[in-house]
Amino acid sequence: MKSCWNLRLSNYVVFVLALTVSSSMAQFSAPEDHLDKVSNNASNYLFPVEPGTPNLLAGTMGELRSNHFHSGIDVRTNGRIGVPILSAQQGYVSRISISTGGYGNALYITHPNGHTTVYGHLDRFEKRIADFVRKEQYRKKSFDINLYLKPGTFDVARGDTVAFSGNSGGSSGPHLHFDIRDKNNEALNPLLFNFGEVVDNTPPVVRKIALRTMDINSRINDQFGRFEFYVTEVDGNYKLPYPILASGTIGVELLGYDRLDNSRSQCGINLIEMYAGNDRIFKQEIDKVNFGDTRNILTLMDYTTLKTSGERFNKLYIDDGNILSYYGGSTGKGMITVKAEDIPIRIALKDAYGNESFVNLSLKASEPAKEVVAMTSANKLLSYKVIENILEVTSKRELGDSIVAYFGKNIEYAANTYSGKNQHVFLFDLRKKLPDSIRAGNQIINTHFKDMIPSGIIYKYYSDLMDINFSKNSLYDTVFLRVQYKNKDREVFSIGDSIYPINSSLTITLKPKGNYSERFSVYRNTGRYFQYMGGSWANGKITFSTREFGDFVLLEDTNAPSIIKMAVNGAAARFKIRDDLSGISYYEATINGEWLLMNYDYKTNMIWAERKDSKVPLKGDLSVKVVDYAGNENIYQEKIP
Numbered sequence: 001m002k003s004c005w006n007l008r009l010s011n012y013v014v015f016v017l018a019l020t021v022s023s024s025m026a027q028f029s030a031p032e033d034h035l036d037k038v039s040n041n042a043s044n045y046l047f048p049v050e051p052g053t054p055n056l057l058a059g060t061m062g063e064l065r066s067n068h069f070h071s072g073i074d075v076r077t078n079g080r081i082g083v084p085i086l087s088a089q090q091g092y093v094s095r096i097s098i099s100t101g102g103y104g105n106a107l108y109i110t111h112p113n114g115h116t117t118v119y120g121h122l123d124r125f126e127k128r129i130a131d132f133v134r135k136e137q138y139r140k141k142s143f144d145i146n147l148y149l150k151p152g153t154f155d156v157a158r159g160d161t162v163a164f165s166g167n168s169g170g171s172s173g174p175h176l177h178f179d180i181r182d183k184n185n186e187a188l189n190p191l192l193f194n195f196g197e198v199v200d201n202t203p204p205v206v207r208k209i210a211l212r213t214m215d216i217n218s219r220i221n222d223q224f225g226r227f228e229f230y231v232t233e234v235d236g237n238y239k240l241p242y243p244i245l246a247s248g249t250i251g252v253e254l255l256g257y258d259r260l261d262n263s264r265s266q267c268g269i270n271l272i273e274m275y276a277g278n279d280r281i282f283k284q285e286i287d288k289v290n291f292g293d294t295r296n297i298l299t300l301m302d303y304t305t306l307k308t309s310g311e312r313f314n315k316l317y318i319d320d321g322n323i324l325s326y327y328g329g330s331t332g333k334g335m336i337t338v339k340a341e342d343i344p345i346r347i348a349l350k351d352a353y354g355n356e357s358f359v360n361l362s363l364k365a366s367e368p369a370k371e372v373v374a375m376t377s378a379n380k381l382l383s384y385k386v387i388e389n390i391l392e393v394t395s396k397r398e399l400g401d402s403i404v405a406y407f408g409k410n411i412e413y414a415a416n417t418y419s420g421k422n423q424h425v426f427l428f429d430l431r432k433k434l435p436d437s438i439r440a441g442n443q444i445i446n447t448h449f450k451d452m453i454p455s456g457i458i459y460k461y462y463s464d465l466m467d468i469n470f471s472k473n474s475l476y477d478t479v480f481l482r483v484q485y486k487n488k489d490r491e492v493f494s495i496g497d498s499i500y501p502i503n504s505s506l507t508i509t510l511k512p513k514g515n516y517s518e519r520f521s522v523y524r525n526t527g528r529y530f531q532y533m534g535g536s537w538a539n540g541k542i543t544f545s546t547r548e549f550g551d552f553v554l555l556e557d558t559n560a561p562s563i564i565k566m567a568v569n570g571a572a573a574r575f576k577i578r579d580d581l582s583g584i585s586y587y588e589a590t591i592n593g594e595w596l597l598m599n600y601d602y603k604t605n606m607i608w609a610e611r612k613d614s615k616v617p618l619k620g621d622l623s624v625k626v627v628d629y630a631g632n633e634n635i636y637q638e639k640i641p
């Protein structure tokens with residue numbers, strides 16, 4: 001479950017109410033040229049939080065999140081919980097969901113025009129709805145609940161208080177998540193609905209540009225690879241102050257965000273266009289979010305950079321595997337081919353209110369040099385890196401001018417492609433063949449390549465250590481699969497590289513050499529953290545699913561979760577629950593043998609009971625059971641007098 005906004009509370013900016021409500025309405029108007037984009041501008045939605053007063057946003061629709069596009073706006077509530085949430089238009093409550101992650105307590109209201117408005121991270125529902133939900137929770141004996149309702153159950157008028165704002169689910173600060181969905185359940189941009197409560201005269205901000213070579217013969221400043229450049233700002237516009245030497249096919253990426261007035265939040269940029277000379281070669285307009293393909297964001301962002309630095313670079317080219325529908329109006333795929341002529345590049349960024357900023361840079365046509373003076377020195381004697389379809393090998397000059405690549409029984413000598421002060425660089429096209437190992441001088445490295453796996457096919461990798469099953473939809477793009485097995489302190493199965501995003505899960509069967517009881521499970525190891533993957537045992541082998549490549553190990557969770565009493569009395573029963581390895585999978589409470597509703601907030605590790613009837617105090621034998629994913633259980637019991 002990903003957090004709905006990524007701000008720390010310290011980033012709060014106190015908004016000074018500069019406009020009074022009575023005099024301000026006339027100034028609240030969105031540019032008219034944006035209204036024609038709204039499919040039904042007769043919708044006339046009411047702003048769901050304190051309408052008629054300026055509101056600050058912590059997030060916008062289309063914003064790049066770690067594995068999805070944000071589907072609506074995040075409205076700040078200035079750290080407050082319990083702000084009334086109003087129905088944006090008449091309609092009926094069509095869905096209520098409660099979950100520990102995601103939108104937490106959420107309400108969906110469907111309107112006569114077919115749109116549905118969604119209100120997430122609520123603290124609680126309006127009393128009639130809350131009573132109904134509690135009954136359903138007791139009937140289903142579950143805190144998590146997902147109810148679909150017909151018209152007539154809870155009909156609402158425009159402006160009715162339907163709930164109170166909160167911080168429930170995957171939210172890291174009090175706010176309302178609000179989105180507007182069309183008949184096909186695609187999320188629209190709420191800022192195109194003429195809400196005067198949001199003021200924005202601030203254009204998008206740009207931090208960095210990255211340029212990358214798109215094939216083995218292309219160069220940027222005489223080198224192959226991906227290179228980041230900070231932009232400089234002059235009068236609200238951005239540029240790279242020096243020309244970049246380029247040759248061949250180049251891709252551009254941009255790190256930036258939109259800002260709204262009086263807010264430091266980094267929001268999404270809805271429209272990006274790129275011009276090479278006078279030609280618009282790329283247009284990306286995030287006008288809708290389709291929940292079926294929102295994970296495709298992993299093809300829009302530079303995934304390797306996302307995984308290594310956390311920075312969300314937007315590719316200004318349509319990469320292989322990108323099936324998103326945001327590129328109408330692009331001619332070609334946004335890649336730039338530099339031959340004899342210099343190419344001026346202009347990038348235009350526009351937010352939902354029409355505020356614009358520009359980035360200018362120049363690609364200077366340049367025949368690649370073989371000796372690259374500006375290259376940073378290599379640290380390792382011999383190293384390699386996979387960049388798209390290319391293997392880049394770097395060896396220090398002292399190891400000689402050529403390297404040897406081993407392909408099974410075949411050997412190939414390769415001469416350096418270009419050189420820096422203390423190193424040589426060699427490039428191999430992995431689509432032709434995969435080297436098993438590389439030798440330079442007395443240094444040798446094993447590459448652990450197993451196979452090239454194209455996207456869109458069912459593929460099975462078999463060995464005596466593991467089987468890996470790729471489904472048709474597992475990959476967005478070609479993967480050069482590397483597999484490695486280590487057995488030092490424990491068995492480690494390294495499968496694939498985390499530079500590759502996975503779309504639908506892989507099924508993996510590990511065939512460990514050691515003896516493990518069936519109480520062991522698979523964990524994915526990143527740094528000091530172990531993520532529970534589960535798995536089921538059969539004949540000494542364990543099978544599990546994963547949506548990420550990485551290092552997998554087998555561990556046994558022997559400790560039951562802890563249950564720490566915070567308060568137990570007639571009015572409340574509140575505990576902190578934690579698990580040290582596999583995580584909490586299940587909890588349940590009873591009073592005098594009858595099921596008792598416990599709320600759960602995973603962010604604070606708290607569970608707490610609600611009295612079934614607010615007039616009847618909690619009394620009698622309370623029992624709380626908490627179970628982890630490995631099946632260890634802990635039971636807490638107390639008699640409430």
Ligand SMILES: [Zn+2]
Binds near residue numbers: 005072073074176178
């Ligand atoms: Zn949100």
